[in-house]
Amino acid sequence: MFPTYINSRLRVLALAAVLAPVAFSCSKDLDQSPSYLASPEVVYRDPEQIQQVLARLYATLSVSGQNGGVDRSDLSFIPADYANYLRAYWKVQELTSDEAIIAWGDAGLPELNTNTWNADNQFIRGMYEKIFFQVSGCNDFLRNTTDEQLASRGITGASADQVRQYRAEVRFLRALSYYHALDLFGSVPFADETFQVGSGALPTQISRADLFAFIESELKAIEGSLGAPRQPGYARADQACCWTLLTKLYLNAQVYTGTARNTEAVTYANKVLAPSAGYQLSSTYRFLFLADNNTSVARNEIILPVVNDGLRTQSFGNTTFLVHASVGGSMSATEAGVNGGWFGIRAKSNLVDLFPGGGASTDARALFYTAGQTKQINTISSFNDGYASTKWRNVTSTGLPGSGFPPAGNGDFVDTDYPLFRLADVQLMYAEAVLRGGTGGTAGTALSQVNAVRARAKATPLATVSLQDILDERGRELYWEGHRRTDLIRFGKYATGYNWPFKGGVAAGKDIEPFRTVFPLPNTDLVANPNLKQNTGY
Incomplete structure (x- = not known):
């Protein structure tokens, strides 16, 4: 143990x-x-x-x-x-x-x-x-x-x-x-x-396709040796982590190798989604990004966290960066559970526009701070240009500050764990892989998986779902969690045909x-x- x-x-x-x-x-x-x-x-x-x-x-x-x-x-x-x-x-x-x-x-x-x-x-x-x-x-x-x-x-x-x-x-x-x-x-x-x-030898360069094959073979080889889902202990790699990474690998196979592997993506997503794996969506979206996400109901959704502790795993990276850098302007650092803001990161207008009603959206995931902020970004160095976000916080689901806040700590470091893999991501990957032609799933189940994610956010259920719906839903559900560049590339919208503020060095993009x-x-x-x-x- x-x-x-x-x-x-x-x-x-x-x-x-x-x-x-x-x-x-x-x-x-x-x-x-x-x-x-x-x-x-x-x-x-x-x-x-x-x-x-x-x-x-x-x-x-x-x-x-x-x-x-x-x-x-x-x-x-x-x-x-x-x-x-x-x-x-x-x-x-x-x-x-x-x-x-x-x-x-x-x-x-x-x-x-x-x-x-x-x-x-x-x-x-x-x-x-x-x-x-x-x-x-x-x-x-x-x-x-x-x-x-x-x-x-x-x-x-x-x-x-x-x-x-x-x-x-x-x-x-x-x-x-x-x-x-x-x-x-x-x-x-x-x-x-x-x-x-x-x-004295130097490493040789491996092709992208061969590296894909190595990762695939490694994950398949260790699947049976890893612990069952949730069994080894919190924050340790188990079979569900392996299945989730295989799902990601296969969903992006067209980009990495030139050959689609969507059926395999469905296969491994199904393993994570099976009731026997034991994962459930957190009842409250916000709880996933708070200081007690390792003990609250959010834990049931998180498949692989990167852990953080305000007293014992101190660094100025991980979620300490995300909490501090999100705070600026007229925002309260104390409400964020830290001792001060770093006046750093804000949302681009494209993200805000994904939500019906923008910054005033009733979608529970639209965690924007708009007071004193403009939606449009005219000056990159001005924190007030662009809506801020309150998604990442160092307070618990009951409103208490994290352990690194005074008197135990000085307020520099946070407790919030980073959900590198979580169930909602797998649900959306399953739906996307089915829509891309992967077998082993159904269009009806794909729609129900998307609507389950939307229901948690109090968003109106969709009657049908398209690939564009999936991309938009991933933006709403997973923003600021490190997925977006990969998603845009997979959907063919990264380099050309879709722009955002200051892309390519010009204000309009x-x-x-x-x-x-x-x-x-x-x-x-x-x-x-x-x-x-x-x-x-x-």
Whole structure:
């Protein structure tokens, strides 16, 4: 059984005493092994320390480094708050879409706001390096926990069986990061645990189709080794996480490989939607984004959270960023459960217009703050340009502030967990896959899944559902959760034929080059590894 900090909230940076921060440029991305204060021979001889390594791999999604990442970042070239995995992922998925804009002028952010980035963008590089930091850590774990290694170190019986389950979870975490690489960058350097670290060899580049096949094979291989849905404990990878990622992989297969795989998407969505999996929509939409979403009814909808704790998993990324950066203008920071606003992110008008009635919509998901704000964005750096959002908050479903609020904390850090995977997303993916021709489902069930999501929001049920309805519903249901760029690309609306404020660098928006459906490999990595070829257009 995992200790409380895993089973509940990853309450400590479990590897602070085991794993030293790995500060590196992404040169030789995967030709590395994390540096240890104790040698692998010592760490991987002790089942408790093996568990701590697993804890740190989960924590990589949430924190920027040791000591909360505030002063000891995993990456050396970029401030710790920029190097947070989830914060970087949110920015490249949301700021480059029709949903969000940020007021700040840090080098690289204006280019994300305007879809004009290049291969030297520090935020794109931060995302790329954090992906491969995680992959290298997972490879190291797998390299050191084979049956042969365990036996040679005296780990047998129940302890060895437990480590084998950990291995399945680590393979899932690696597949998740490689999925992000697949989606964001396409063709990337590749290595698994068989790569000979320290041999002087550099990773070779894998095609997008081959990386798709690797992720697919990994997820299928570990499906039976992961725990049943909701059984391993909160925030741990289980079979439902595996099924959800396979659903996402197959739904986007046309983009990634040129071949649609919608029937497989239906198949794996059905596994998550089955009553035996045990997931239910939260009775209240807002509860999904509050400080007690790990204990309230929202927990029944969340399939895979990235955990946050205002006292024990402190960083300026994850939902701490989302709560603080959403607050500005005349908004109350205290009502948001923090000590101040960062005057950062607002909604683009396209998002507001998805809701009937706009900022005054009765849809429960239209969590906009309009006082003193204009819907239209004329000046990106002005927080008052664009409606703000109250979606992410550090208060509980009963109105209490999160644990990081005074007197326990100073109000900097939040408790709200980030629902990376949740049931409503799977319901909408099921409906989309059926409408795209996937077998194993029906049009009637597709409609009922969409209407179930709408009913929770008190939205009028649809009589029929189209693919455009699905895209719009995903925008209403999942905005500011890191899905939108991928969705727009899948629907063919990202580069051309659909515009939003400041897309392409002009206020009204304009078409951008089709090559921008993937990001560039950072120039630093191209210089370091001659095996790599830049994505077309950069």
